[in-house]
Every structure is written in C-alpha cells, then in structure tokens.
C-alpha cells in the first residue's frame with residue numbers, strides 16, 4: 001500500500017516536472033507563466049520532501065526533511081495566493097499582504113527548523129508493520145504546529161475569498177474561468193481538513209498538491225472557455241468601428257455589426273444590407289476571388305466619405321469554404337488628415353502658394369509631359385523687403401508678401417504653376433506663348449504702394465529664364481532667373497531682366513573675384529581713384545575716393561563689377577579698411593606738401609557696420625597718420641543707416657563729435673524718409689544721381705530735388721549733388737542752393753596723381 005502511494009506521489013512529481021518544462025518552453029510569453037511555474041515548483045518540493053522524509057532510514061534526518069516539506073507547503077500556498085491575485089487581475093503579487101505574510105511564514109520556518117532538535121511541533125515514528133518500513137509523523141501535534149496549520153489555512157481561505165469575490169463581480173461569461181479554479185482549491189482544502197481529523201496514518205493530501213498544481217496549470221494556461229471566447233468575439237466585433245458582415249455559403253447574412261448596419265442606413269440609394277451585398281457581389285467580386293479590396297466614396301449630406309471595402313472568403317482547416325465576410329472601413333478621417341498633411345508639406349503656410357520643393361516637382365513633371373510647349377520661368381524679388389520689415393514691422397511685411405502672392409496667383413492664372421520660393425521670392429512657370437512683359441509689369445506694379453498714405457514704394461525686380469534646356473534642374477532654372485535679377489541696377493521702377501549665357505559667365509567671374517581678392521589686396525592691385533567735388537564758387541578742395549582694381553590680365557575693373565560680390569561675402573570690410581588707409585596716407589602726404597585744407601571722402605559699406613568696429617578703426621587711422629578728422633569725410637548710405645537706425649545714428653553722432661564730416665550718400669535711391677532727416681545729425685546730404693537721370697517725369701524729379709535741397713538747408717546740412725553731367729543741371733542746382741557738385745560734367749574719377757596736379761588748390765570755371 002505505502003509503495004503504491006509513494007509511486008503515485010512520484011508520478012505526480014513527474015507530471016509537475018512535465019508541466020514546468022512545458023511552461024518554460026511553450027508559454028514563455030504568457031504573463032501568468034512565472035506564477036504557475038513557481039506554484040508547480042513548490043508543489044513538487046512538497047511531494048519530493050514528503051517522500052524523502054518517509055523513506056530516509058535516520059529519524060533525525062526524517063524530522064529535518066519533514067520540516068522542509070512543511071516549509072514548502074507554506075511556500076506553495078503563498079505562491080497560490082500570489083498566483084490567484086494575478087489571475088484575478090491584480091498585478092502586484094501579494095500586494096499589501098506581502099510583509100505580514102512574509103513575517104508569519106518566517107516565524108513558521110524558524111519553528112519548523114528548530115523542531116528536528118527540540119520536537120516542539122511534531123514527532124516521527126517508524127511504521128514498519130502496517131505500511132512497510134517508513135517514517136511517519138505522529139499525530140500528537142503540539143499547539144505550536146497548529147500555528148503552521150492556521151497559517152496555511154488562512155492563506156487558502158484568502159485565496160478562496162478572492163475567487164468568490166471575483167466570481168460575484170464578473171460577468172457571467174467569466175463564471176467558468178474562476179469557478180473551475182475555486183472548486184478545485186475547495187476540494188483540496190476540504191480533503192486536507194478531513195485528514196487532520198481522521199486517523200489516517202498516511203497523509204494522502206500530499207498527492208493532492210500534484211493534482212492541484214496540474215489543475216491550476218491546465219485551467220489557467222491551457223484551457224480556453226469556449227463560451228467566454230465566443231462572447232468576447234461577439235462583443236469585439238459588435239463594438240468595432242469598422243463594419244463587418246459575415247455571410248454563409250448560401251449567401252445569407254449570419255451576422256452584421258452595428259457599424260455595418262449604420263453604413264447601409266446612411267445611404268438612401270440602398271434599402272437593406274442584403275441589397276448592398278448584392279450590388280457588391282455583382283459589380284466587384286469575380287468568381288473564384290477569395291480576397292478583393294476596393295475603394296468607394298459616397299456623399300452623405302454635404303460631406304464626402306471615403307471607404308475601403310474588403311471581401312474575404314473564410315476556410316476551415318480542410319480548406320473548405322465556410323462563407324465570407326465584408327469589412328467596411330470608413331477612412332474619411334485618415335483621408336482628410338492625409339490631405340491636410342500633404343497640403344502642409346507642399347504649400348507655403350503664409351501665402352498658400354506651392355512651396356519651393358513642390359514647385360520644382362510639378363514644373364519638372366509639366367516640362368516632361370508637354371514637350372511641344374515652350375516655357376518661361378519667372379522669379380520675382382522685392383528689392384527693399386528688409387526695410388519693409390524693419391520700418392513697418394513684420395505683420396506689414398507679411399501683408400506685402402500675401403499681396404504679392406495674390407498678384408502672382410492673378411498673373412499665373414490656371415495655366416501656370418507658381419510658388420513662393422523663399423522669403424520675398426516668388427516663381428512662376430508659364431507657357432511662353434502666354435507671356436507678355438507689359439502684362440507682367442502691369443500686374444506687379446499693383447504692389448508698388450502697398451502701404452497706404454506713405455510715399456514708400458515697393459520695388460519688385462523680375463528675372464526671366466526662357467527654358468531651353470529641359471533636362472536642367474528646375475532649381476537651377478530659378479537660379480538663372482535670379483541671376484538675371486542681379487543685373488537690374490536701377491531700383492526706381494519695377495524692372496524685368498532676362499537671363500543670358502554671359503550672366504552665367506559673370507557668375508563664374510564672381511567666384512574668380514573671391515579667389516583672387518586676397519592676392520590682389522596684398523599686391524596693391526586695388527588703387528584709389530578720386531573724383532573731384534566742386535563748390536559753387538568753383539573751388540576744389542577734395543574729392544571722393546573710388547576704388548579701381550588693376551587686374552594683371554583683365555586690366556582695370558570698375559567697382560560695380562566686384563563691390564556687390566565682396567559685400568555678399570563680407571570681404572568688403574577688408575577692402576574698405578585698405579582704401580581708408582590709402583586715403584589717410586594720401587592726406588598725410590598732402591599735409592606734408594602743405595595742402596592742409598584738402599579733404600577726401602571715403603565710402604563706408606553697409607556691411608562694414610557689422611564686420612568692423614567702424615569707430616575704432618577710423619579713429620585709429622587718423623591717430624596713426626596724425627590727420628585732422630575733419631579732412632576725412634565719411635560717406636554712409638541712407639539704407640545702411642535705416643538697417644539699424646538706433647545704433648547707426650548713435651555711431652554717426654560719436655564720429656561727428658570726434659570731428660569727422662559725415663555725409664549721407666545716395667540719398668533718394670532707397671527708402672527715403674524725409675522724417676529720418678530730422679533725427680539725423682549729419683553734415684552733408686549727398687543726393688543720388690537718380691534724380692538727374694532720365695525719368696518718366698523730369699519735372700516732378702526736379703521739384704523733389706528742389707524740396708530736398710531746401711529741407712537739407714533748413715536742417716543746416718550742406719548739399720552735394722552727384723551725377724552732374726550737363727551745364728543746365730549745374731544752373732538749376734545752383735538756383736536751388738546746391739553747395740557742391742560731383743559729376744562727369746566736371747571730371748571723371750582719376751588717379752590720385754592726376755587729381756593732385758590737375759585740380760588741387762585750383763579753381764574751376766563754373767560756366
């Protein structure tokens with residue numbers, strides 16, 4: 001009998017081992033797996049140590065093994081408790097009970113480990129006659145052993161309580177899940193309890209640990225309650241956002257969820273779901289199709305809805321058709337989101353026009369598709385856009401850009417592609433046969449006076465590239481149009497310039513200028529020319545220093561061919577510093593020659609203000625050469641001041657205080673705020689030659705000239721007029737009160753030596 005029981009226990013252990021291995025190999029990813037495995041391992045410990053305790057021939061060792069068996073028993077119930085908590089959805093192990101249970105189990109373990117030496121809990125006896133030659137625990141348990149029993153029972157009761165509570169609060173579908181576990185634990189508890197009060201020599205309940213372990217393993221990890229699965233599936237399908245219609249092999253609808261019914265109800269052209277399926281079967285599904293997916297759109301009310309419909313046949317394990325289903329996916333939201341994203345990725349936020357990248361793509365495709373059509377790429381650039389932002393503020397700047405975008409839209413119409421490339425640059429690609437320069441100018445002149453009630457004029461420059469090489473990148477075509485814009489010098493009117501191959505050469509020339517600049521400055525290839533300035537009484541005391549580049553192979557190069565590129569690259573400050581020093585050396589020389597009254601005007605580029613400490617450099621130079629600052633006139637352009645009025649006006653004030661004569665150069669060429677003049681304490685106003693050149697309205701120009709001279713006089717400023725080419729100009733300028741003249745009528749810029757010998761200390765004949 002005893003050997004039969006022992007074999008049974010060992011069989012139980014083998015089963016548990018198989019379950020543990022199964023857990024490790026097959027159920028690794030199941031979150032319950034660790035809990036079940038722990039429980040199974042402890043149950044194995046219980047049976048193994050119980051068997052060993054019985055079979056060991058030594059009484060003391062048997063007592064020790066019985067103690068360990070009891071400790072494993074406690075651990076098994078603890079594992080059962082933490083498994084149960086996890087099983088019913090509490091993921092924190094023993095939770096708040098952890099500490100008290102660990103302490104109680106610790107005390108229990110101490111008692112049990114002392115027992116083999118003191119026999120305070122239980123004793124063992126050898127039962128040789130009835131059950132064979134094995135040890136067995138005697139049943140005269142002490143009160144201390146009752147502590148172990150109570151602890152185990154208490155935890156078992158908590159487990160049952162938790163399961164009962166869960167069974168009560170869960171939907172009926174879950175009954176089988178929790179009750180199977182509950183009843184198997186109940187059986188174990190009842191049988192163990194009976195064992196305590198009945199006089200069985202052999203503790204049969206030990207075998208129940210294996211059974212219990214197996215049942216828990218099976219119910220929690222292997223068994224899937226069918227009813228629960230069906231219900232879960234049913235409610236999952238019912239609550240899906242997508243519509244589902246399941247159809248049997250005879251074409252009858254077996255199930256349609258709410259979304260599918262609503263889909264049908266929203267369309268007035270079909271009455272029933274059956275009718276809808278018939279249409280799909282007729283129009284979309286061909287015989288033998290096991291999967292077919294298609295798109296459809298419908299108008300519901302004012303809104304357009306977009307759907308993906310999926311048809312799919314269902315097969316059993318023998319590949320026999322069980323029917324099919326339709327999945328109706330409303331993708332309107334995704335579609336709108338996609339469209340919005342696409343719009344965002346391809347359009348400019350401020351103006352709503354295409355962005356640069358999209359423009360390039362669309363134009364490239366257009367050029368490929370329409371091989372017989374010739375195209376022009378037009379790029380526009382607002383000349384003085386920075387001033388708009390600085391003077392009128394960014395919101396006004398944005399308004400101007402929106403206005404230009406509207407103009408571009410209007411000019412482009414439906415047969416062109418247009419975009420905002422960057423900042424103030426817009427581009428249009430249009431068929432050449434539709435292009436007209438007059439229409440272009442007329443359209444863009446609408447942006448001229450965008451700020452009402454001010455004299456401010458927007459200057460829009462336009463570059464046109466006639467597309468000849470269709471394989472060229474569109475970005476390069478736009479660069480060509482931009483290159484054309486760079487050739488526009490006069491910013492008074494909106495102007496159009498066309499790309500020519502020579503421009504490309506000049507662009508290549510720009511690179512040459514940059515690479516040759518350093519050696520040119522070191523080898524003295526930049527030399528000063530001086531253009532005399534003549535006072536109204538005919539006296540010449542000085543002139544403006546204008547740079548000339550004497551290139552070893554290309555000969556003399558005029559500043560308009562390199563100043564701009566030097567300004568763009570920042571090299572201008574190197575050149576200016578050099579020219580200023582040459583001017584100082586010249587003044588020093590004149591000093592020594594006794595020409596102490598002669599002065600020289602030097603140009604200060606707008607970029608110098610950012611690249612140099614203008615004040616320190618210039619004062620440093622006059623200190624170095626010991627020159628009177630009043631003999632170095634400083635020409636600062638109006639736009640350089642407007643670039644950062646606060647700081648630059650302060651700088652001008654400091655320079656004047658130090659004794660320099662400050663001249664406002666090119667007055668009238670940019671944004672001329674007469675208002676600015678009152679804040680500007682400069683010595684001389686140098687009126688731009690634009691006023692004297694041919695304009696559409698010469699009378700108006702002359703009137704403005706007269707007004708400016710009068711205004712400058714009233715502000716105690718001297719007036720220099722540049723670009724005087726004719727005697728009649730000298731005459732009316734002198735009538736208006738101009739003080740000093742500079743222009744080809746008197747003399748062109750010349751080498752310093754010529755200037756010295758020809759003009760210094762000489763009087764010019766005014767008539």
Ligand code: C2E
Pocket residue numbers: 531545546547558559560563572576579603604605665666689722723724725742743744745749
């Ligand atoms: P700017 O300062 O306005 O200099 C006057 C320009 O007008 C000079 O051109 C001069 O030759 C030209 N000019 C003088 N009188 C007449 C006239 O009656 N009719 C016409 N059509 N033109 C006349 P230039 O020497 O070619 O200089 C061009 C520009 O280059 C200068 O304009 C100035 O902005 C810049 N520049 C010249 N030298 C320097 C320099 O050393 N440093 C800097 N930063 N800029 C310089």
Ligand code: CA
Pocket residue numbers: 544603635665
């Ligand atoms: Ca100048």
Ligand code: CA
Pocket residue numbers: 665666686688722
């Ligand atoms: Ca000037």
